[in-house]
Amino acid sequence: MLLEIKNCNNIDKASIEIETGKLNIKYAINGTGKSTIAKAIAAFCNDDAQKKAELLPFKYRGDNNKKLPAISGLDEIKTIAIFNEDYISNYLFQPDDLLKGTFDVFIKSPEYDAHMREIQKLLQDVHDTFQKHEELDELIQVFEQFVNGCGKSSSNIAKSSSIVKGLKDGNKLANIPKGLESYKQYLHDEKIMLDG
Numbered sequence: 041m042l043l044e045i046k047n048c049n050n051i052d053k054a055s056i057e058i059e060t061g062k063l064n065i066k067y068a069i070n071g072t073g074k075s076t077i078a079k080a081i082a083a084f085c086n087d088d089a090q091k092k093a094e095l096l097p098f099k100y101r102g103d104n105n106k107k108l109p110a111i112s113g114l115d116e117i118k119t120i121a122i123f124n125e126d127y128i129s130n131y132l133f134q135p136d137d138l139l140k141g142t143f144d145v146f147i148k149s150p151e152y153d154a155h156m157r158e159i160q161k162l163l164q165d166v167h168d169t170f171q172k173h174e175e176l177d178e179l180i181q182v183f184e185q186f187v188n189g190c191g192k193s194s195s196n197i198a199k200s201s202s203i204v205k206g207l208k209d210g211n212k213l214a215n216i217p218k219g220l221e222s223y224k225q226y227l228h229d230e231k232i233m234l235d236g
Contacts, residue, residue: 043113048095049076060116078122084111085120 045054051073058064058081066074076095083091092109100106170176216224 041113041116043081043111045077045080046110047097047100047107048080048109048111049073049097051076051080052097058117075124078124080109080111081114081117082120082122083109084114085117 041058041060043056043058045051045056047053050071054073054077056066056077066077068074079091080095082088083095095109096106097109
């Protein structure tokens with residue numbers, strides 16, 4: 041298929057041969073119009089008015105009788121994919137990934153999906169266990185009471201807390217609190233303690 045390109049950027053008139061349904065590789069030195077040809081084919085194939093307007097040569101801008109960009113011979117082409125710098129930037133080399141979609145290409149598979157479903161089920165079981173476990177709820181309440189008994193302090197147990205007040209005189213068996221002296225015999229009798 042022969043394409044005729046007119047008034048596209050630096051190209052006044054050019055013709056290019058394209059083989060449909062095949063990979064077409066066009067190479068030449070920089071500045072010869074390869075990118076312009078690719079942009080023109082994409083703009084006209086996709087009927088993109090904005091992209092067509094961007095192809096207007098600088099020398100025709102502001103001219104009432106300007107010659108508009110045009111391509112003939114595209115009738116057979118319905119879709120097109122262009123491998124250029126934009127494709128490389130947007131799809132291949134990514135800042136956080138080697139290729140765009142590497143997860144879907146190299147990792148995601150039916151086996152991966154099955155493992156993920158299994159993991160989700162296990163996590164749901166753990167969640168349900170925490171939500172519906174009475175003994176665990178009681179344990180959490182005990183810890184909350186313990187923490188509340190420690191009082192509010194940024195680094196240590198608060199001196200005004202119930203725990204510190206209860207332990208400030210040391211071992212209660214050795215230092216029996218006032219008012220409980222009459223129970224000293226019971227507190228120190230190992231037989232009573234073991235039997236009780």
